[in-house]
Amino acid sequence: MRPFSWRFIRVWQRNRDVFFRLWHSEAPGFIAEPIIILLAMGVGLGAYIGLVDGQKYIEFIAPGIIASYAMFSASFECTYGSFVRMEYQKTYDAIIATPLNVEDVTAGEIFWGATRSLMTGTIILVIAAAFQLVHSPWAVLIPAVSFLEGIMFAAIAILFTSIVPAIYSFNYFFTLFITPMFFFSGVFFPLSSFPQIVQTLSWIAPLTPVVHLTRALINGEFHPYLLGALALIITLTALFFSLSLITMRRRLTV
Amino acid sequence: MPIIKTKNLTKKFKDLLAVDGIDLEVEEGECFGLLGPNGAGKTSLIRMITAVSPPSKGDIWVLGNDLQTHSRQVKAVLGVVPQVDNLDEDLTVLQNLMTFARYFNIPKDEAYRRSMEVLHLFELENKRNGHIRELSGGMKRRLLLARGLINLPKILVLDEPTIGLDPQAKYLVWHKLTELKSQGVTQLLCTQNMEEATTLCDRVAIMHHGKILSLDSPQELISRYVGNEVWEIEVNPEDRDTIIKELESRGLDFEDAVDKIYVFHIESDDSLAGLMDFTSRLRRRSATLEDVFFRLTGRSLLE
Numbered sequence: 136m137r138p139f140s141w142r143f144i145r146v147w148q149r150n151r152d153v154f155f156r157l158w159h160s161e162a163p164g165f166i167a168e169p170i171i172i173l174l175a176m177g178v179g180l181g182a183y184i185g186l187v188d189g190q191k192y193i194e195f196i197a198p199g200i201i202a203s204y205a206m207f208s209a210s211f212e213c214t215y216g217s218f219v220r221m222e223y224q225k226t227y228d229a230i231i232a233t234p235l236n237v238e239d240v241t242a243g244e245i246f247w248g249a250t251r252s253l254m255t256g257t258i259i260l261v262i263a264a265a266f267q268l269v270h271s272p273w274a275v276l277i278p279a280v281s282f283l284e285g286i287m288f289a290a291i292a293i294l295f296t297s298i299v300p301a302i303y304s305f306n307y308f309f310t311l312f313i314t315p316m317f318f319f320s321g322v323f324f325p326l327s328s329f330p331q332i333v334q335t336l337s338w339i340a341p342l343t344p345v346v347h348l349t350r351a352l353i354n355g356e357f358h359p360y361l362l363g364a365l366a367l368i369i370t371l372t373a374l375f376f377s378l379s380l381i382t383m384r385r386r387l388t389v
Numbered sequence: 390m391p392i393i394k395t396k397n398l399t400k401k402f403k404d405l406l407a408v409d410g411i412d413l414e415v416e417e418g419e420c421f422g423l424l425g426p427n428g429a430g431k432t433s434l435i436r437m438i439t440a441v442s443p444p445s446k447g448d449i450w451v452l453g454n455d456l457q458t459h460s461r462q463v464k465a466v467l468g469v470v471p472q473v474d475n476l477d478e479d480l481t482v483l484q485n486l487m488t489f490a491r492y493f494n495i496p497k498d499e500a501y502r503r504s505m506e507v508l509h510l511f512e513l514e515n516k517r518n519g520h521i522r523e524l525s526g527g528m529k530r531r532l533l534l535a536r537g538l539i540n541l542p543k544i545l546v547l548d549e550p551t552i553g554l555d556p557q558a559k560y561l562v563w564h565k566l567t568e569l570k571s572q573g574v575t576q577l578l579c580t581q582n583m584e585e586a587t588t589l590c591d592r593v594a595i596m597h598h599g600k601i602l603s604l605d606s607p608q609e610l611i612s613r614y615v616g617n618e619v620w621e622i623e624v625n626p627e628d629r630d631t632i633i634k635e636l637e638s639r640g641l642d643f644e645d646a647v648d649k650i651y652v653f654h655i656e657s658d659d660s661l662a663g664l665m666d667f668t669s670r671l672r673r674r675s676a677t678l679e680d681v682f683f684r685l686t687g688r689s690l691l692e
Contacts, residue, residue, distance in 0.1 A: 149480075152480070156480075224479070231441050
């Protein structure tokens with residue numbers, strides 16, 4: 136594995152410029168949709184759901200919505216978005232003919248994906264605060280968690296992007312990996328009602344520790360196992376980031 | 390010292406030897422042409438020299454730097470004009486240049502100044518706020534050339550720079566490349582346009598199956614392989630064998646193609662005296678690099 140350099144910032148800047156030129160076409164997916172989910176599930180479905188500790192259902196799901204949509208942002212950006220840039224627009228080929236190398240491009244894409252997560256997570260957090268669903272000042276740390284989460288999911292997505300033959304392959308990624316996590320990482324219901332095997336699988340799913348961490352920060356309730364959750368996120372991030380640098384080099388320098 | 394030097398440069402794909410042990414030296418300030426049929430290995434060679442594709446074997450030095458350890462420094466002084474259009478479709482014409490300049494760490498004011506300069510050079514100023522998809526094929530090609538100059542390169546690497554251009558644009562590009570050469574910019578030009586190679590290149594290497602078959606100035610290649618004049622003979626089928634025998638007996642250098650017989654290295658007009666009766670048509674013309682190309686790489690399709 137070769138390291139990336141500070142030059143990755145040039146790729147990040149390129150993506151930022153494009154995003155702010157076209158942001159209105161992306162806004163519905165990452166602002167309107169989470170609000171709709173939050174209200175439909177929280178208020179609509181929530182009316183029929185009584186939680187054991189008397190918490191309102193919308194309060195229960197708000198942190199999970201933040202974590203999930205932060206995940207979606209990085210995942211979409213670094214699958215479909217990166218693939219189009221890489222294969223259809225040949226943007227990476229143009230960039231690696233300049234002083235930037237493959238690792239800089241990969242890191243730039245990952246940190247841009249993470250920035251998308253940061254923006255999405257922060258926007259939903261602000262909306263949640265407006266609905267008075269935030270109960271702890273610790274919640275100011277949630278954008279940082281969203282950013283870290285974004286690096287992890289962007290790295291996973293880029294790794295997948297670097298090995299797929301065609302854009303259709305991303306259906307597998309979302310149907311078999313991202314969507315199940317949305318439902319089985321403790322976003323909408325606690326996992327304690329599931330058989331042990333599902334609970335174990337859920338703890339391996341990278342979204343689960345993020346949901347727990349975000350929920351703790353929004354409620355200001357901490358447990359020692361959250362340190363484990365944080366360690367898990369950092370470990371997975373380091374692992375997938377390194378792997379993606381290797382597989383991207385293989386893909387681009389033939 | 391050569392500005393580009395390769396030693397035993399080799400590129401192997403799964404079961405294809407694309408570049409087969411090439412030793413190459415490009416001198417500073419020259420325009421060096423790479424000619425060859427599709428699949429000859431030109432693009433693979435260029436991709437290795439521009440540090441976007443690692444060699445399977447061999448070494449490359451650019452400006453005395455080993456490319457393996459100094460790829461960033463080398464890429465900083467290269468201007469690359471690729472064969473495939475890889476302009477940034479998400480950005481406007483001017484943004485393409487400004488963003489590209491940023492990859493080279495050129496400060497914003499300077500980047501703007503240079504962008505406007507290269508847009509002017511390739512007569513694209515009035516398109517500067519246009520989107521890439523609104524540009525014609527010729528404009529895209531000119532923008533690729535403009536982009537390749539944004540870092541004031543010492544070496545310009547061009548892969549089929551005038552492919553798909555109309556004659557007006559082609560001459561504009563040739564003129565600009567000649568100007569750049571007079572300013573001391575070394576050029577490595579990959580082309581299938583023989584006229585382009587003859588017009589622009591000081592030296593030409595003819596590639597085939599990953600090897601360089603011959604390397605010299607266009608004029609020298611022409612006089613070595615075909616002589617200054619070529620005679621094209623259209624023969625009646627029934628006379629074909631007679632003519633070929635006659636050519637052989639006179640010790641002439643000729644090639645029997647499907648529809649014509651080409652005679653090369655003609656010493657004097659008497660060489661073909663007496664053959665006229667058999668021919669339905671005969672044409673004398675100046676020899677070109679294309680004749681050399683066919684002699685060295687054959688006439689049949691290779692792919």
